[in-house]
Amino acid sequence: MNETTARAGLTRIIEPNDLTGAALVAILGAVEAYKLIREHTGPTPARTQQQVADLLDAHGAARSSLRLDAGLDRWRARASVANPQADLQLMSNLGGGILLPGDENWPRGFDALGLAAPHALWYRGKGAIDTLREPNTLVAIVGSRDATEYGRTITAELASGLVRRGICIVSGGAYGIDAKAHEAALAEEPPAGEATTRPSTIAVMAGGLDRFYPAGNEDLLYQVHREGLLISEVAPGSTPTRWRFLQRNRLIAALCSLTIVSEARWRSGALSTAHHAAEMGREVGAVPGSIYSANSAGCHRLIREGAATLITDAAEALELLGKTHAPHPAKDSPPIGEVNAAKAEDAREYDGLDVQDLLLLDALPIRSPRTVDELAILAGLGIGSILGGLSRLAAKGLTESKPDGWIRRYPTGKPKQRMRQDSDPLPRE
Amino acid sequence: MNETTARAGLTRIIEPNDLTGAALVAILGAVEAYKLIREHTGPTPARTQQQVADLLDAHGAARSSLRLDAGLDRWRARASVANPQADLQLMSNLGGGILLPGDENWPRGFDALGLAAPHALWYRGKGAIDTLREPNTLVAIVGSRDATEYGRTITAELASGLVRRGICIVSGGAYGIDAKAHEAALAEEPPAGEATTRPSTIAVMAGGLDRFYPAGNEDLLYQVHREGLLISEVAPGSTPTRWRFLQRNRLIAALCSLTIVSEARWRSGALSTAHHAAEMGREVGAVPGSIYSANSAGCHRLIREGAATLITDAAEALELLGKTHAPHPAKDSPPIGEVNAAKAEDAREYDGLDVQDLLLLDALPIRSPRTVDELAILAGLGIGSILGGLSRLAAKGLTESKPDGWIRRYPTGKPKQRMRQDSDPLPRE
Structure with a gap:
């Protein structure tokens, strides 16, 4: 039993953001923690129970459901069927692998998660894995599944404009805005001089990477696999449950220095991603729309509450990222749209007259x-x-x-x- | 020559926001200032020149063009043709009059203007003049002249919703958004129990009140005259010049505790009103729209720059006004629109589950x-x-x-x- 096998097993047994599990691993290390979960059958060791409680207490998370004995009770049934060696082999066969905390390419952005960081990160795809490392080159674009044509158009323009400036687009692989963000990023050529394996997009999945989910996005996700990267904190074979969708949002937020909500309803998973990002001190942008569109109500809410800055194009997104000088210059300037032309037209001959x-x-x-x-x-x-x-x-x-x-x-x-x-x-x- | 006549004359001779004139009046009083402008022909009195310079200096406005001798040079030609008695008589015949600083009904909001306050305020109309006094009951709705159907609809809904809650709508009487704001306010019945002479709308004009300008709004402004109020800081017969339009914006901002920009281009007079309001510490709201509409670019700019808070309906406007408990209860609740229904629908049965x-x-x-x-x-x-x-x-x-x-x-x-x-x-x- 080595660290890789143990952590692979933990991603199968312990739910994302289960702080009791994270505390146990922090105290015993992954190998011992995994052994305890799999092999220990008697009463919960009192000393470890106390250490876990103390650590959680120090993180302000000392609730009864987070006691170690309750955790062991939760994990035991799954531990009996886990087979991390098989999972590792499967992912290797599928052209993927696993990253562990401390690896050179482990996302620096995950540092902000503290105890809520994943035990390991599964990946799959032909894109260069070191793209994950640097949050300043990653921008998340997220939004509602039931997107409008307006939302899709915005999303495509933002994604294209950012990729042209050397940014990699991160999203959740879902229908609607997520799909459009991946699609537009893939359609854009990487900046000249860019290593060809540097992906233009990364999909952060809520379930295991052995399957492309949802089924309607299978072709798109297969293309992400061919040209970009898919990542997940749960083992292959894990279903994308509601809980995992919610927790996946925190990974997207942590991975990127900037999260953009391009279109979202009043209650949308995209807002949870935005709030995660804001709580971690990351930049959040939101795109406004008609006040009569329920699909923009979530964006307006974020802006109104001060959780997001209003943005209307890729240049304003980059400004928010603090990247007015993009790491890679744009191949060509984006076309001046009607709004920009109007801005220019409005700056008129009267300027400068006293x-x-x-x-x-x-x-x-x-x-x-x-x-x-x-x-x-x-x-x-x-x-x-x-x-x-x-x-x-x-x-x-x-x-x-x-x-x-x-x-x-x-x-x-x-x-x-x-x-x-x-x-x-x-x-x- | 009394105070009223003198100030009436000053509004004919001195341009709005001419700080040299304001300083002169502050030092000599309106009657003596008016006399000096009209009758003095020799060299500018050195002592008064120095006092004006000192006062302007204290206001950080000591530029050479603001010297008293330059001012007297500016004002003299007009002073020779001014006839304040005739202006007062004309306005009285037209069913109007003049308010002086210190009058009971002088707008309290003008206190924020300091030296830039008007010398007097002309009014015309059947609405109760004391409506001007209290900034907390006045909300400005302003925007571009070339409004879209979207902007007009928003404006009408905001104006109606606010009038129903006992607010009087202030605007500039121009085409587009201004016209729609007045029109919608007039169409709304005042709240039950409200004195019938309390106007639902006030038009702040850039020119004299003897004429309804622009011509295309004549019918509308005549209706404002019958049911509301028109006000101006320039004497009857004064044309609405660009300068006076710009200065009129500061009066709108000063009059109201809240200014709303419902639709505005990147460069729009409405933005100047909003910036005046923000500089005076007043609340500013702006309504978002499509990022592809040049007519919303000004609103997005205000929100993005932090000069305005994003609002989407009358309730959010009232919240900004600090009037969640309106002075007069709404006759009936506004209809729940599609967006509000979606907000309610999104608050679902999963809330509260651990x-x-x-x-x-x-x-x-x-x-x-x-x-x-x-x-x-x-x-x-x-x-x-x-x-x-x-x-x-x-x-x-x-x-x-x-x-x-x-x-x-x-x-x-x-x-x-x-x-x-x-x-x-x-x-x-």
């Missing part, structure tokens, strides 16, 4: 020229300010001298509708 | 019953926990005993699609 020049601009007529004296009354400025202002505006192409006075000019050739409305020179005053 | 019971729930099959021993292995729980858990779940109608074991039950009669996906009992393990 108050008096803005007043003067307002007083300039579109058609019938006004004299300097008329402008002084209309703008409420002195003659000197008017003369100085006219020369500054003329230099910017915003006014033009006519034989009998001055008129407004628009650098773009014609007045914009939006501008006319504000500065409509009323025939009064 | 970890072990959730594990057990996951292990229960839908069709073929499982024995207690099988459940112990599947759930990873001891026999005692299984027996206790089955009795608790049975009491909640979540499990049922069969001759050869236990199965899962759904209180609503049939399994939900969402649940099946998670707890699908795989035929393995």
Whole structure:
């Protein structure tokens, strides 16, 4: 019995985030803990029971259900049927393996989990395993299963944009947003110069890696297997239960420096991932949507409660990651969408004009020229300010001298509708 | 020349937020300041010039363009044509009047403006003027002129919901969001027991109140006049220039304890109102929308930058106002929309189950019953926990005993699609 076999066995017997089990392993080591669970049949050793209780107490988790004797009672039935050697062989046959805490490629992000860290991590796939190590290169994109077309589009754009900047996308392999995140990441070419085995996506599964679940995502997950990585903290053959889904969320959050919720209902597993991330001090982003879409209510809730920062594109996600200088430069700049074009359009020629020049601009007529004296009354400025202002505006192409006075000019050739409305020179005053 | 006439004249001569003018009035009083502007023709009095400079310096606003002599130069041309008595008579004929600082009904909210407060406030309309006094009963709803149907719908719902709770809606009388806010507020009946002259809406105008501007909103503004209030800090006959539009925004922000931006582009006057409000320590709310809508980009910007809190309905707006107990109870509860129904639906029967019971729930099959021993292995729980858990779940109608074991039950009669996906009992393990 070595450490690998023992930990492989523990992932089969002890549920994820069972703190009693984690405490027992912390005290005895994995090999002795596994032996105790499998072989001990008499009364629970009093000294170990006390040590486990003390350790849990130190973690503020001293509830009666967490007593060692209750734990041994929970684990015993499963221990009798566990066969870690067979599990290890199976995963090896499937092109996978197991990582142990302390391994070079053990995710640094798991350090934040403390006692709740997994006993080991099963993996499967052709992607380079060292991708798991560095949380700053991993971004989780999660969301509801019943995604809308809006949510899917956002997800695809975020995933593509981040992969182009050298980020690996982590998600849960579920229907809806998760599937779209993996799919879009796989569709994107890795940045130039990137080692080809560095995966663009990682699926964190709630069940064992011997099966691609859910069935509807089998093709997608097989593609993740071919080009990326699947990981799980439970042994092959373990079913993806509700509890394991919930606990899987903490692994996603721990693995990545940034978790993005791209579309989520008011009550969604994605929110649990977001809260795990926030509790660990990781960055959380959420994408807004229509207030009439129940599918965005979860995102709005996160933003409103301060658990997430509002983001609208990959650039804002990177900003949140503190990666304005991406580790790998984008192959090409992302296309400027309608919103970005509008942002640029709104940053207009009025920027940089001082108050008096803005007043003067307002007083300039579109058609019938006004004299300097008329402008002084209309703008409420002195003659000197008017003369100085006219020369500054003329230099910017915003006014033009006519034989009998001055008129407004628009650098773009014609007045914009939006501008006319504000500065409509009323025939009064 | 009395205080009223002098201040009426000042609103004709001095631009809004002209700090030199404000300083002069603070030092000499309105009557003497007005006289100096109108009658003084020689060199600027050195002592007063110094006092103005010192006062502006104390406000951190000592720029050369703010010197008193420059101010007198600006104001003199207009002063020669000002006729405050005629303006007062005109406004009286139009069913309006003027409020002075210190008047009982002078908006308390203007205190936050300091030196930038208006010299006087013109009003017009049949609504009770004391509505202006209390910022906590006033909520501004502002946004872009080129509103979408989405923005208009949000605006109408917010305005209606807030008026039903005794709030008066303040906006700028412009096209788009402003118009919709006034319109929806007018359409709503005031809460029962409310004095009928308490207006449901107030329009803060950038130009003089002798004319309803913009022309396309004439009917709407006439209705505001009949049932609500129009106010302005500039004298009748003053045109609504760009500068006055910008300065009008600070009045809206100052008047209300809460400013809501319901839909706004990246660069929008509504954002200036929001920033004014935030700088004065007032609450600011913004409504999210599609990230692909340029018309929501301004709202997202405010939320992202922390200048506004994300809100999705009137209840969240009231929460922000600190008015969860509205001054006047709603006549009837607002209808529960799709999103609220989804929120309620998502709060489900699993709430309150402890970890072990959730594990057990996951292990229960839908069709073929499982024995207690099988459940112990599947759930990873001891026999005692299984027996206790089955009795608790049975009491909640979540499990049922069969001759050869236990199965899962759904209180609503049939399994939900969402649940099946998670707890699908795989035929393995």
